[in-house]
């Protein structure tokens with residue numbers, strides 16, 4: 001993430017991970033990353049039914065954070081929507097306009113040419129090989145005053161990491177810690193909220209806040 005070179009190794013189950021001293025990110029050794037075919041096969045098995053109430057409740061953790069801060073109508077992007085774009089459907093029902101992007105299921109590159117009032121990224125960042133590059137790009141798409149919501153279970157200490165079920169999904173290659181989001185917030189000049197163990201909210205200052213910040 002921070003391109004730090006100081007990664008401390010964590011070996012478990014015959015797999016090698018590193019924890020970055022700069023940003024706290026834990027990442028799988030690059031040689032162990034799944035191939036695109038393997039990734040696609042795994043994602044095709046995900047049962048992300050937009051009508052499933054349990055899945056909707058899971059996604060509403062992120063959508064509720066949007067609704068608290070950005071009232072409809074507003075224009076959002078769901079980054080990494082997957083094969084069943086349930087969050088897009090839920091946001092549209094709530095009165096938002098939504099675009100969706102996914103490298104496998106909705107590869108519409110036009111989403112990167114406009115700006116958004118909010119961006120959701122649910123159960124996505126743990127799959128990214130270059131999370132810093134992808135998140136910088138998303139942040140650049142957010143309008144002033146916009147909201148980025150990232151849903152992904154956050155990594156704790158090494159001992160808990162070793163026995164963590166979340167680690168065992170072969171497509172989960174990076175794990176954010178609380179401090180990884182702190183590092184991003186500092187990098188972007190964002191306000192950070194961590195309302196849940198698996199939800200992070202990053203707020204982009206609007207023009208007014210930026211002027212206030214400069215006065216201080």
Ligand SMILES: [Zn+2]
Nearest residue numbers: 002020022023
């Ligand atoms: Zn780092």
